[in-house]
Amino acid sequence: MSLRRTSVQALLGSQELEREVVVNGWVRTRRGNKYVQFIAVNDGSSIHNIQVVADAEKFPEESLKDVTTGSCVAVRGQLVASQGKGQSVEIQAAEITVLGKADPEEYPLQKKGHSLEFLREIAHLRPRTNTFGAVLRVRHALAFAVHQYFNDHGFYYIHTPIITGSDAEGAGQMFRVTTLPDQNPPLTEDKAGVDYKQDFFGKQTNLTVSGQLEGEVAAMALGKVYTFGPTFRAENSNTARHLAEFWMIEPEVAFNDLQDNMELAEDFLKYLVRYALDKCADDLQFLNDQYDKELLERLRFVVDNDFQRLTYTEAVEILKSAKKKFEFPVDWGTDLQSEHERYLVEKHFKKPVILTDYPKDIKAFYMKLNDDDKTVRAMDVLFPGIGEIIGGSQREEDLEKLRARMAAMHVPEDELWWYMELRKFGTAPHAGFGLGFERLILFVTGMANIRDVIPFPRFPKNAEF
RNA sequence: GCUUCCUUAGCUCAGCCGGUUAGAGCAUCUGACUGUUAAUCAGAGGGUCCCUGGUUCGAGCCCAGGAGGGAGCGCCA
Numbered sequence: 065m066s067l068r069r070t071s072v073q074a075l076l077g078s079q080e081l082e083r084e085v086v087v088n089g090w091v092r093t094r095r096g097n098k099y100v101q102f103i104a105v106n107d108g109s110s111i112h113n114i115q116v117v118a119d120a121e122k123f124p125e126e127s128l129k130d131v132t133t134g135s136c137v138a139v140r141g142q143l144v145a146s147q148g149k150g151q152s153v154e155i156q157a158a159e160i161t162v163l164g165k166a167d168p169e170e171y172p173l174q175k176k177g178h179s180l181e182f183l184r185e186i187a188h189l190r191p192r193t194n195t196f197g198a199v200l201r202v203r204h205a206l207a208f209a210v211h212q213y214f215n216d217h218g219f220y221y222i223h224t225p226i227i228t229g230s231d232a233e234g235a236g237q238m239f240r241v242t243t244l245p246d247q248n249p250p251l252t253e254d255k256a257g258v259d260y261k262q263d264f265f266g267k268q269t270n271l272t273v274s275g276q277l278e279g280e281v282a283a284m285a286l287g288k289v290y291t292f293g294p295t296f297r298a299e300n301s302n303t304a305r306h307l308a309e310f311w312m313i314e315p316e317v318a319f320n321d322l323q324d325n326m327e328l329a330e331d332f333l334k335y336l337v338r339y340a341l342d343k344c345a346d347d348l349q350f351l352n353d354q355y356d357k358e359l360l361e362r363l364r365f366v367v368d369n370d371f372q373r374l375t376y377t378e379a380v381e382i383l384k385s386a387k388k389k390f391e392f393p394v395d396w397g398t399d400l401q402s403e404h405e406r407y408l409v410e411k412h413f414k415k416p417v418i419l420t421d422y423p424k425d426i427k428a429f430y431m432k433l434n435d436d437d438k439t440v441r442a443m444d445v446l447f448p449g450i451g452e453i454i455g456g457s458q459r460e461e462d463l464e465k466l467r468a469r470m471a472a473m474h475v476p477e478d479e480l481w482w483y484m485e486l487r488k489f490g491t492a493p494h495a496g497f498g499l500g501f502e503r504l505i506l507f508v509t510g511m512a513n514i515r516d517v518i519p520f521p522r523f524p525k526n527a528e529f
Numbered sequence: 530g531c532u533u534c535c536u537u538a539g540c541u542c543a544g545c546c547g548g549u550u551a552g553a554g555c556a557u558c559u560g561a562c563u564g565u566u567a568a569u570c571a572g573a574g575g576g577u578c579c580c581u582g583g584u585u586c587g588a589g590c591c592c593a594g595g596a597g598g599g600a601g602c603g604c605c606a
Contacts, residue, residue, distance in 0.1 A: 092567090093566085093567070093568090095565055095566075095567090095568050095569095096563095096564080096565060096568080097561085097562050097563065097564090097565080097568095098561090098562075098563085099562090099563045099564090100563065100564060100565080101565090102564075102565050102566075102568085104566080104567095115565090115566080117564080117565095120563095133556090146564090147564055148564055148565065148566070149564090149565095149566075150565085150566045151566085168556085168557060168558095169539080169557060169558090170539085171539095172539070172540080173540095174539080174540065174555075174556050174557095174567090175555085175556080175567050176540075176541080176554095176555050176556070176567060177540090177541080177555095177567085178540065178541080179540085179541070181598065181599065182540070182541090184598090185598090236604070236605065237604090274606090295606080297604090297605075297606085299604055299605070300530060300604085301530095301603085301604060301605070302530085302602095302603095303600090303601080303602080303603085303604090303605095304599095304600080304601095305605085305606085306604080306605070306606085307606095310606070312606060391602085392602095401602085401603090402601090402602075402603090403602090450606095451605090451606090452605070452606065453606075454606075455605080455606060498606060499606075500605085500606030501606085502606085503606060504606095513599090
């Protein structure tokens with residue numbers, strides 16, 4: 065087989081028939097009778113399979129014994145118009161080589177559907193299913209679209225550190241990074257604790273929970289930047305919307321205010337959804353048919369309609385006058401619960417919502433204080449079924465106001481001296497936000513659990529694979 | 530971390546009020562069938578009813594503890 069192999073995707077779209085081709089891939093099903101066998105082969109390039117036809121004259125049953133669901137094959141043959149109804153082209157096989165057998169008594173994947181919970185337990189094989197193939201292709205397309213969008217809009221991609229020396233980022237519990245021995249680590253002189261001065265970096269270090277603070281450093285020099293990297297949270301979160309390791313996209317823009325920030329967030333999200341609709345039509349159609357009959361309709365709705373913008377204070381008024389009884393009371397000054405956000409997005413407005421100007425006490429220290437001295441220029445973008453998909457703000461650029469907020473919220477100045485110096489030297493208004501990449505994929509694919517939109521999910525009590 | 534539900538064949542699940550030998554569909558194996566489309570048809574094999582203990586003449590079913598999983602909530606993106 066010296067002929068170069070062609071992808072299934074390319075073959076299915078080919079107009080040049082009656083030519084010899086080679087395709088490599090994994091067998092999804094084999095069916096037929098004693099005269100002719102049909103083998104559905106998938107190589108991951110498409111949700112669709114190519115049908116390989118093996119006539120019994122050339123391929124006696126014995127020769128196809130190892131061509132079973134899950135096995136890996138190399139096929140050489142003629143690409144021809146299909147005699148059957150389900151496909152336009154197929155391969156009339158001349159040679160079939162089994163590259164890797166898959167004992168049908170043991171291979172866990174079958175032609176018929178499996179539960180997503182079961183597939184989670186065989187994460188090393190689940191990419192071979194239609195569903196995960198579709199999800200992973202969509203995931204790729206969206207990652208590519210993120211870079212495309214920012215590059216087209218003059219942003220620079222900044223690599224912020226994975227290992228961070230500050231534990232003051234204010235976004236939850238962190239994973240410790242250390243090379244000290246876990247048995248008898250060196251202790252401080254007063255024996256009160258571990259002496260991290262002797263650790264690899266000479267101080268306590270952790271995995272990052274956000275690239276934002278370093279992103280601000282870059283924005284104060286390059287103007288428009290974004291990060292796109294892994295993020296780690298050691299929270300004991302057990303929900304369908306949380307992971308311990310996830311990917312986050314964080315643009316940060318000098319001279320942007322909160323309005324600009326909202327414009328960017330909405331335009332960016334619509335671009336990403338539109339990109340998926342354009343580039344992943346087959347995969348999204350499959351997901352629409354299999355999991356969520358309203359998926360495509362919902363995606364088009366988001367692209368075609370403006371997000372609803374209102375302040376936290378206005379949202380509280382709406383919720384207070386709502387007829388619905390909430391489990392948790394709504395009060396100005398407390399954070400909104402999931403049920404409140406869902407009511408606003410799914411019942412009241414029936415569209416994505418951007419909430420702004422939250423009470424200062426429930427938001428992070430770096431958010432810019434409004435003139436009312438009560439609220440900050442924060443924004444949360446809420447999506448149906450997902451909840452918060454973006455959280456962001458205009459940042460406090462005034463050194464003294466920032467210092468006062470840090471003191472009030474017990475954020476240690478000495479660890480963030482460099483962050484404060486951004487305000488000391490050539491400060492500028494700026495704003496940014498964080499988009500949870502997996503939450504975006506959840507929305508675009510219609511999947512229900514965030515553990516099903518990342519190849520190797522990390523969550524409490526689970527780091528298999 | 531809290532609340533709640535689930536765990537029966539390789540997979541998805543049924544199993545009545547606690548009662549004799551635990552069932553179905555799919556998968557697998559065998560056979561039939563000249564173009565199938567998650568092929569179809571016939572037959573066969575396949576069980577630590579999650580684990581431990583208890584109640585009972587008798588437990589897949591009731592009770593207690595444990596393990597694993599799901600959903601909701603909290604924290605958040």
